[in-house]
Amino acid sequence: MLFTSLPFVIFTAVLIAVYYLLVPRNERWGLLLIASLAFYFFADPRYLLFIGVTALTAYVLAIITEDYNAKRKAYLKANKENFDSDSKKKYKAVTARVSRLMLVLALLINLGILAATKYTNFVIETIGAIRNQEVNFVNVIIPMGISFYTFQTVSYSIDISRGTIKAQRSFWKFLLFVSFFPQLVQGPISRYGDLSQTLYEPKRFELRNVSYGFIRILWGYFKKLVIADRLVIGLKTLTETPDEYRGAYVFVVMMLYAAQLYCDFTGGIDITIGIAQMLGITVKENFDLPYFSKNIKEYWNRWHITMGTWFTDYIFYPLSVSPTMLKLSKWSRQHLGNAIGKRVTVYISCFCVWLATGIWHGAAWHFVVWGLMNFVVIMASQELEPLYAKFHNKFGFKGRKWYSAFEILRTFLLMSSLKLFDCYRDVGMTFRMFGSMFTTFNIGKLFNGSLLEIGLTRGDYTVAVIAVVIVFLVSLYKKLRGRDVREMLFERYHLFVLCCVVLFLATMVFGAYGMGYDASQFIYNQF
Amino acid sequence: MDELIEILKDLHSDVDFETCTTLIDDKILDSFDIVSIVSEVNDRFDVTIPAKELVPENFNSAKALWDLISRLEED
Secondary structure (H helix, E strand, C coil): CCCCCHHHHHHHHHHHHHHHHCCCHHHHHHHHHHHHHHHHHHHCCCHHHHHHHHHHHHHHHHHHHHHHHHHHHHHHHHCHHHCCHHHHHHHHHHHHHHHHHHHHHHHHHHHHHHHHHHHHHHHHHHHHHHHCCCCCCCCCCCCCCHHHHHHHHHHHHHHHHHCCCCCCCCHHHHHHHHHCHHHCCCCCCCCHHHHHHHHCCCCCCCHHHHHHHHHHHHHHHHHHHHHHHHHHHHHHHHHHCHHHCCCHHHHHHHHHHHHHHHHHHHHHHHHHHHHHHHCCCCCCCCCCCHHHCCCHHHHHHHCCHHHHHHHHHHHHHHHHCCHHHHHHHHHHHHHHCHHHHHHHHHHHHHHHHHHHHHHHHCCCHHHHHHHHHHHHHHHHHHHHHHHHHHHHHHHCCCCCHHHHHHHHHHHHHHHHHHCHHHHHCCHHHHHHHHHHHHHCCCHHHHHCCHHHHCCCCHHHHHHHHHHHHHHHHHHHHHHHHCCCHHHHHHHCHHHHHHHHHHHHHHHHHHCCCCCCCCCCCCHHHHC | CHHHHHHHHHHCCCCCCCCCCCCCCCCCCCHHHHHHHHHHHHHHHCCCCCHHHCCHHHHCCHHHHHHHHHHHHHC
16 A cells, blocks of 8 residues: 555555544553554555564563563562672673673564564575676565564664663554554654653544644645656656666766655655654654755754664663773773774774664665765765864854855765665666766767657646745745754644645646556655 | 863853853753763763754753763763
């Protein structure tokens, strides 16, 4: 059931109506669980087995861990006079070891399922390429949203092991956390500590929540159907026949893909958060005006935020502060000097994070290289920081409006260049195409009507440009005013209603669906 | 506390660590800085800050970080 399909819209509308009109407040989470399982069942009944095993193992192991820790803690408290400092430490170390063992078991099972389903063919292909042999791929089911729900479950298991959250004692409630349908397709990657605060509590109908959620859903569909699904047609032509479209066309690919990916991904997240909000549930924001970032680090703090914080909290930090890394850090500072030495472990951890980020995005080498290229750019910008500071101090550009605009444009172009890996889906081809921008001077071709032969008409360009300008202005409003445009509209409710009507009509009239269009799945659904 | 301020000043000499209470919220310290701090603290105070303590509340101010170090020393 595609988010952009009529059955999904009807499914969601009926759910919201039944949720508020027929189901008692305390039982509403139960309806959400049934809806989530139904959503998954209609996608493919076999998926339920995978998500069920993941949820069950994480649930059981969390309870065992929590109960064991509580028992040990109670014993320690009751017999504290029998423990001196050393024996207390030893006792705690045993508790921690068992807790770690449960965690390792949970991670092995759940990351094992993810690896087996998503990466088996990637490994077969890679081994075949190394041996220069033909390979036979195996037929593996890849459950929808497996990367997202596995990461949610893994974060739950780690947080339980750390003792930062309390285990959910109801399996059905826990299953809802893992399978909550709006975010199953493409995230955000929620943490149990955040989502559980509103997921199970009795909800009452609130006009503000329902209105905010509704307009956000419309906004998401507008971005997805009017911009993303329209531009994808042109992008396909340009990237599937790359030898015909080199040089300046690659720049066009960069611009179209920057708009398409942004509208596709944020559009999907808008629909997700909008549905959740209509149901009275708060889901973490996944974007914070990423295209206004002034450097790559800031960009990654604003784009796919829940994924970035997941990798920071569960890979970067644990790896960086592990005993081995701390020893290495000490050694490198002693032998390489303080300045270089203290960066060694940070960069090793950063490398691991970006390697994992690349692999998480997909079982293909272009994703791996994309991840590592991000690492290279982050490392380079980190190393060049003192030079930038010197430059800024000397010329006093920092903080000036025109210089901020330059920094934003520079970051946008840099990130759009890296996204080319995702466009061409071939490492060699991406480098060749990127290089062609500087070797093939054919900018004139862009103005001889050739861009009207890639599947987009003048009308398509006009609609897309106007829609992108609207998206930009809405983002600019938030940037300048520091608040969402919905808040301003909600204060003038007639304007709010008018905007909903206009958005609905605009999406119906200008949306890229129906005859001649192929309603496409969200890009992040494949992850 | 002075030694801790010194560690922090090494990272950002232009920040008033004595008074600032929004080091994470205002994005003054990033994840790279936090790892550097943990590593320095490990050396100078002989305290290991585990990953689960790397949360904004513990790093938003020098005082919060000092409290964390003191708590871990007691443990």
